[in-house]
Amino acid sequence: MKKLLTWGGTSLLISAFLDPLIYSGLDKPVPWLRDLAMAAGGMLCLYLLVKYHDQL
Numbered sequence: 001m002k003k004l005l006t007w008g009g010t011s012l013l014i015s016a017f018l019d020p021l022i023y024s025g026l027d028k029p030v031p032w033l034r035d036l037a038m039a040a041g042g043m044l045c046l047y048l049l050v051k052y053h054d055q056l
Contacts, residue, residue, distance in 0.1 A: 008045040
């Protein structure tokens with residue numbers, strides 16, 4: 001579970017920050033709702049990882 005939360009948190013946050021750069025480079029509209037959802041999911045994973053560190 002610890003590896004899943006770590007992988008989920010980092011990959012979601014990195015993709016949320018790189019996705020607008022990729023879309024703007026392709027001259028397409030940026031899907032901000034999807035990027036915000038990915039960033040929120042990444043923060044949630046890292047929050048759960050920190051909060052339940054002793055049980056994991």
